[in-house]
Amino acid sequence: MNADAPAEPIQDYGDGQGIGARKNGDAAVMRPEGGAGGRAAGRAGVDGLSPDIHKLVALEFGDVEEGFREAERVREDLFFYQGNTHLPMEQHAALAHAEPDGHLTLWTSSQTPHYVHRALAQVLEMPPARIRVIATPNGGGFGGKSDPFSHEIVVAKLSLVTGRPVKICLTREEVFYCHRGRHPVLMSVKTGYRTDGSITAMHFRSYLDGGAYGSYGVASTYYTGALQTVTYEIPRYRFDGVRVFTNKPPCGPKRGHGTPQPRFALEVQLDKIAEELGLDPADMRLAHLQPAGSVTANWLRIGSMGLGACIGKVVEASGWRERFRKLPSGRGLGLACSSYITGAG
Known part of the structure; x- marks a missing residue:
């Protein structure tokens, strides 16, 4: 060992956005504003991608660009969901x-x-x-x-x-x-819709800060894009996802891992759309639910569909009709819906 040998500087990447802006040779990896690797598929160290890329996913179901052309309006938002940990009473x-x-x-x-x-x-x-x-x-x-x-x-x-x-x-x-807690996720959501609130197409992009190791990160990456289609009808859907390694404790599975983050983004955007169109958020959701016995754009089969009845119960029990947009300044009332897969029944 030569103690006088110069130390090689190591770039510290503390979040997924830093990796997203990084280049390996001439191949830029996927980043929020789009990049050379945005539609690529590969794994760490393969096809000229940065070795800090753990998983890249690019899936499209239907002609999304055609769906945007059919839309009366298109909205694009950027959301960030902070990571968190499990904190069980019993330590490991x-x-x-x-x-x-x-x-x-x-x-x-x-x-x-x-x-x-x-x-x-x-x-x-x-x-x-x-x-x-x-x-x-x-x-x-x-x-x-x-x-x-x-x-x-x-x-x-x-x-x-x-x-x-x-x-x-x-x-x-x-x-x-x-750790192995919930991933911090940066999300870009582009949605085409009509003035009645119906969705014509959606392009969802997720950027997962994975921490130092893989854990269940591949599954989490897919989950950030898999279930947007199962609550409301989205006839054309495109998903791009990337998980990157960063200098932090590793993220992993936590309570429906990979799904609370995109659901937060989607539900907030739907509220923004409802506000823009002057629609009641509860009524807009009820009008465009994915029907029972159907197959989603990304080939997920819907069995029973009790979300409509659930929303109805929430509206009634919360006094939604009497309270929404009628509370004093600084007070608000909202609702959001979510879903997850099950192998039961």
Whole structure:
């Protein structure tokens, strides 16, 4: 080692926008104002893309530009949803016990014991049949205990080395470092619509700040664009998404991961459209719901559709007709709708 060798400067990227403006050679990656990589598809270090790009997605369903031409109005907004963390009452903890016969048992506060089991077998180079992972009742998880974590590997290895049970319980500060919380997401939403509030086309772009590691980031990236079509009829839809690595604790799955951020953006934009057109936001949503038994533009099948009845109940119970736009200065009343996938039923 040469102590006099000059240090190579490393650029610190603290958010996804910094990566989005970066270039790798002559290939500019996708960024909010559009760029050379905006319609590309690839993975980190492939096709001339920056190695800080974790996932790029580009999907189009129908002729979106034709939909914008058919629209009576087009609106484009930029939204940012700040990230947050799970904060379960119980911190991450694990206890390992290596038996004299070579078998290993791990008790861990985990939501994904099978992933932990696979990781232990790979890292410790042990036959999977000699490892037992017991997921103890969680004192809260919400997605934050869905990754295999280093403390689970450490207690297992230390127990094998010492022949003694070993336990690690993370401090609250260490839990924040593990993170895997909700992604901060920058979103650009371009929507074509008619004066009755019906949507003719939408182009949704999302830019996910992934933190230092991948976690469930590929799924989160897809989720930021997958479910906009299932509440209101959107006949033509285009989605561009990118997740980037930044110098932060890694983001991951948290409570419907990848969907609260775009739903926030879409619902706020719908309120802006309703205000612009002089329509009641509740009535505008009710008039353009995706019908039951239908297939969305991006080929998602809608079974039952109880959102209309739900909105009706909310309007009635909240006194919407009597209170909306009629409250004192500084007071307001609003509503928003959301959706998520289910494999039940």
